[in-house]
Amino acid sequence: MSRLQLGVVGAGxxxxxxxxxxxxxxxxxxxAVCDTSEPxxxxxxRQYPAALVTADLNELLGKVDAVIIAxxxxxxxxxxxxxxEAGKPCLVEKPFALTTRDAEAVAKAAATRKVPVLPGHLLLFHPAVEQLRALVAGGQLGQLFYLYGLRLNLGQVRQDENALWSFGPHDVSVALFLLDETPVRVAAQGHCYLQPKVEDVVFLTMEFQSGVLAHVQLSWLDPHKVRKLTVVGSKKMxxxxxxEPREKLRIYDKGVERPPEYASYGEALTVREGDIFIPKIASVEPLAAELGHFVRVARGAEAPRIGPADGVRVVRVLEAASRSLAGGGAPVAM
Ligand SMILES: NC(=O)c1ccc[n+]([C@@H]2O[C@H](COP(=O)([O-])OP(=O)(O)OC[C@H]3O[C@@H](n4cnc5c(N)ncnc54)[C@H](O)[C@@H]3O)[C@@H](O)[C@H]2O)c1
Structure with missing residues (x-):
């Protein structure tokens, strides 16, 4: 079988x-690679002499079978x-779009033309996230109570996206993937410290119908580089x-239990401190896994694991969060 001809748009x-x-x-x-910057x-x-390098998207579209938009x-x-429109399957980096309307228009066009379109929700291809999802779906954590994510570092300070739109797609896509539901209400607070109208720090809370509460802290103005997600269930955390270079997932056999005979007495709650289990996680680069899947989808060899509807869902949450942010943190119903 001939190799799929891939194009990348935007090589920053x-x-x-x-x-x-x-x-x-x-x-x-x-x-082929298309970029509007001459340097x-x-x-x-110089680096890829065999590839077409162009500033013209149409020229790229004439040369490739599928496109990565970055x-x-x-x-x-x-x-x-x-x-x-050109009939080329595409992987669209996060954020899928900047408005729900645009995201829906892309989803509609993809459905009409029957062209596979994948939102670039990279973390869904992270082996640790896949394992976490299996734990949640398999009920090993018990009833899910809440989760919180921290995505912090110093820089890269962006001008065209705030911390919510830059980092939020990662945590929102993971929360929706793990819980398999969309929030009923979101609230976000944040502040622009470095530039006007671009929030450097955002605290986002999502409430789900199931009662799960999810909170994410997003910042490019923080002394620590942190990429952490904690999921708390009734049986395990x-x-x-x-x-962490290797031990990315830690499963804590910890919880608070209520013996059935004391069902109504808070004093009877007992803390259970069990073992900590560190599962072996396959060492797979998420980007390679994402692109490998995209190539197989573009070839028609695999059904897409995610699609435009997932992109729309995440953008809808971010848009509602933006409204909350503009309203000083007031909750926005979805
Ligand atoms: N999935 C992830 O983990 C992840 C990480 C970082 C960034 N991103 C996303 O990737 C995208 C790009 O981010 P970046 O940090 O590389 O930005 P960047 O500004 O460094 O690079 C953008 C590149 O696109 C080029 N460009 C601009 N307009 C273009 C156009 N119309 N056609 C072709 N090329 C064009 C620019 O010349 C530049 O080289 C953003 O949406 C960002 O959120 C995703």
Whole structure:
């Protein structure tokens, strides 16, 4: 079978990782890269002499079978629509779009033209997140109580996205994936410390019909680099720490129990301190897993694990959170 011809649109700080990964895939070939920056194109032409390097999307579309869109967030919806129009499957980096309306328009175009479109929800391809999801779905944690995520570091300070739109898609997509439901209410508070109208720090809370509460702290103005998610269930608690090189998942056999005979007495609650289990996590680079899946989907060899509807759901949460942010943190019903 001939190798799938892949194109990457936008090869900046993140897109260059797509370019590198696409160039290393066994069943695909980096056929073209499109970037509007001349110095970036010069660098790419030197590094990937076999690929077409262009500033013209149409030229790229004429050369490839499928497209990865990693240009700035504001361009995603329009670029995705142009790829769909050309009948090319596309992987759209997060955020899928900047408004629910745009996200829905992309989803509609994809459905009408029957073109596979994947939102770039990278963490769903993280083996630790997949394992965490299996634990939740399999009931090993018991009844899910709440979860909280921390996504903090110093920089990269962006001008075209605030911390909510830059980091939020990761944690929101993971929360929706783990819980398999969308929030009924969201609230977000944040502040612009470095530039006007761009929140550097955002605290987002999501409430779910099931009673689960999810909170995420997002910041590029923090002394620590933290990528952590804690999930608390009635039987077990799990911490996913992506900064840990190997032991990324810790399952705590801890909880608070109420003997049946004391069902109504708070004093009878007993703390259970059990073992800590560290499962072996496959060492798979999430980006390689994401692109490998995208290539198989584009070939028609695999059903998409996620689709435009997932992109729309996440954008809808972020949009509601933005409204809450603008309203000083007042909860917004979804
Ligand atoms: N999945 C992840 O973990 C992850 C991580 C970082 C960034 N991202 C996302 O990737 C996207 C790109 O982020 P970045 O940090 O690389 O930004 P960046 O500004 O460093 O790079 C964007 C690149 O796109 C080019 N560009 C701009 N408009 C274009 C257009 N219309 N057509 C073609 N090229 C165009 C620019 O010249 C630049 O080279 C953003 O949406 C960002 O949120 C995802």
């Amino acid at each position: 700080a993140w897109g260059r990782n797509h370019v590198r990964t696409a160039a290393g895939l066994a069943d695909a070939e980096l056929a 970036t194109r010069q660098r790419l032409a 240009a700035p967030a504001g361009t995603h919806a329009d670029l995705a629509r142009r790829c769909i 799990v911490v996913f720490d992506d900064m």
